[in-house]
Amino acid sequence: MPTARDTAGAARDGPDLALDLRTPAWIRLRTLVLLRWLAIGGQLAAVIVAQEVLDLGIAAELAYLAIGLSVAANVFATLFYPEGKRLTQDEILAILLFDVVQLGFLLSLTGGLGNPFALLILAPVTIAATVLRLRWTLLVGAVAAVSITLQRWAYVPLRKPDGTVVGAEPLFTFGLWLAILTGIAFLGLYARRVTGEMRSMSEALLATQAALAREQKLTDLGGVVAATAHELGTPLATIKLASTELAQELEGAHREDAELIAAQADRCTEILRSMGRAGKDDRHLRRAPLSAVLREAAAPHEGRGKAIRFEARGDDPLVERRPELLHGLRNIVENAVDHARARVVIVQEVGPAGVAVTVRDDGPGFPPHAIGNIGEPFPKRRPGAKGLGLGLFIAVTLLRRTGAELKAANRGARGGPGGAEVTLRWPPGALDAAQGPGAALGENPVHPVA
Known part of the structure; x- marks a missing residue:
């Protein structure tokens, strides 16, 4: 990793x-x-x-x-x-x-x-x-x-x-000449480095906002599709029932037309069912146990030939399924799967000190020169290194918006079996879903449809 x-x-x-x-x-x-x-x-x-x-x-x-x-x-x-x-x-x-x-x-x-x-x-x-x-x-x-x-x-x-x-005295003019030459070199280098840092951060933050916006659009689109599938279920069932009764009473070409209508209603129902498996976008579906959120974040990477194991210690609190949380966790897991040899372990710990999620892999670990730059956009790359670090920067930025603190380390450096690990910690209550009357249910939000 x-x-x-x-x-x-x-x-x-x-x-x-x-x-x-x-x-x-x-x-x-x-x-x-x-x-x-x-x-x-x-x-x-x-x-x-x-x-x-x-x-x-x-x-x-x-x-x-x-x-x-x-x-x-x-x-x-x-x-x-x-x-x-x-x-x-x-x-x-x-x-x-x-x-x-x-x-x-x-x-x-x-x-x-x-x-x-x-x-x-x-x-x-x-x-x-x-x-x-x-x-x-x-x-x-x-x-x-x-x-x-x-x-x-x-x-x-x-x-x-x-x-x-x-x-002025010749010594003074010589000193001024030397000072100006030094200033040309120093101020040029200083301005260039500072401006470069600002531009790199600006580009990375733009990429972060784009990733978050994409995740939010996908979430909203899923809600629209799920609500559409739910609402159209009754009309399609009515069409199916009416066309089936007509087919029993009609003969010849008219009967074939009625059967075709029934078949197409079945097809529409199946299409909507496959598109809306996430369920209706009610508020309670935006809450889930932390373990379910972790499994959802890791789901896209479970078929990539690396075993992903989950461990839970302590309670399993309900958390908000926020796009930045899902996208950030997904990037962390993706990074671990990319560099693991055979296994990735995701450990969930909940206690009085808050919530901790640790993602471990059995790969080669972080290079020594990269440990101090984890989460920085566009770090200096060594020959043979892949990527610009932007994916991890996006993950760290999004997760910090949820209140997380990130720590990265190599397990082998502490006498462990080797590999890299990333630990995310949230203070108590930072991830808790809204509670109380009316928090679970409510009207579906209106999503604009292009």
């Missing part, structure tokens, strides 16, 4: 799966345009203050030209592209590279590394790390590193009105 089957779709390859945006409609053009307008405002304010308030000598014409290029790019994007346009990877890359080069050129005109706003070169790199593929992120980071390195030598120094050069 080393990994979980990916129940949410086909497996994707590569360690960078969460950031491999093949359909990267992530960022709106309006967002980057707005950020650039803010940058333009800050650049204009800095140049005006340096020139008019601090009376520093700078290459003002070229500085305004650099800012004007950003203004022109924003105006062009606003006029010729729709406001809600989503950018592709190449478009985002082009915008960020333009911003890095423009900012580097502006810094070279305003003191280079002596300009305290040199730290702003980190902004495009951070954005690239959150939205671009790895190779494009590295490209933006490399261009930013080259640009900031050039500021150590190729820049126009700031001068006071008397011609005195304003600048």
Whole structure:
């Protein structure tokens, strides 16, 4: 039971799966345009203050030209592209590279590394790390590193009105250069890892919601079919009785028609009986003993060549047959059957401390590197490993909604016969079905039928 089957779709390859945006409609053009307008405002304010308030000598014409290029790019994007346009990877890359080069050129005109706003070169790199593929992120980071390195030598120094050069000590500029390069690497890696974790979790939660919605639809559909079979039983029986009596009184072709009606009524009854074996969807059928729920969850896997044994200790409480409970337990059992050699044991324990369900198999157990990642979506895979861990993540997420806590371990590590085990624990009362007058029966819910 080393990994979980990916129940949410086909497996994707590569360690960078969460950031491999093949359909990267992530960022709106309006967002980057707005950020650039803010940058333009800050650049204009800095140049005006340096020139008019601090009376520093700078290459003002070229500085305004650099800012004007950003203004022109924003105006062009606003006029010729729709406001809600989503950018592709190449478009985002082009915008960020333009911003890095423009900012580097502006810094070279305003003191280079002596300009305290040199730290702003980190902004495009951070954005690239959150939205671009790895190779494009590295490209933006490399261009930013080259640009900031050039500021150590190729820049126009700031001068006071008397011609005195304003600048920092060489040791300080060297330290600032080294700090910015470190920031490019660190902030890029930090933003990328955090964003990758968030995206992986988002994708996994979407898959969990889809699995739960599918389970709920199947449950609702079963109720509709069962109720239909129950309600149509009397009309079909009436048709059967009437057609049989007519067949006894008629002769020739009319008798054959009556017999055909009776036969088709029998056929409809049999079809509805086979479709509605779960019974009418009254509320009391949403409650069942815990042992019955465990057997129901394991039923799809009993014919796969592995023996499934059930053990019960303590009481057998009534629990709600919630879709998340059934789907989560089914995934846990499926995972155990997938990796068992010959046998899976499901142990049910009920006591004052609550309810515990343990699923054990006699397989090879969890790999050592996977023990700490049980229930995590898209863990790092070793060569030969199957699945992405998404199936077990879905199971854990759904079961936690019922109040369960999960613990996974290898039995052999504690001196046992070997194999893996997953233990689920619920606090007292977490699984108890609703009790009291009117809790068992009631009107059938209205299910929409497509």
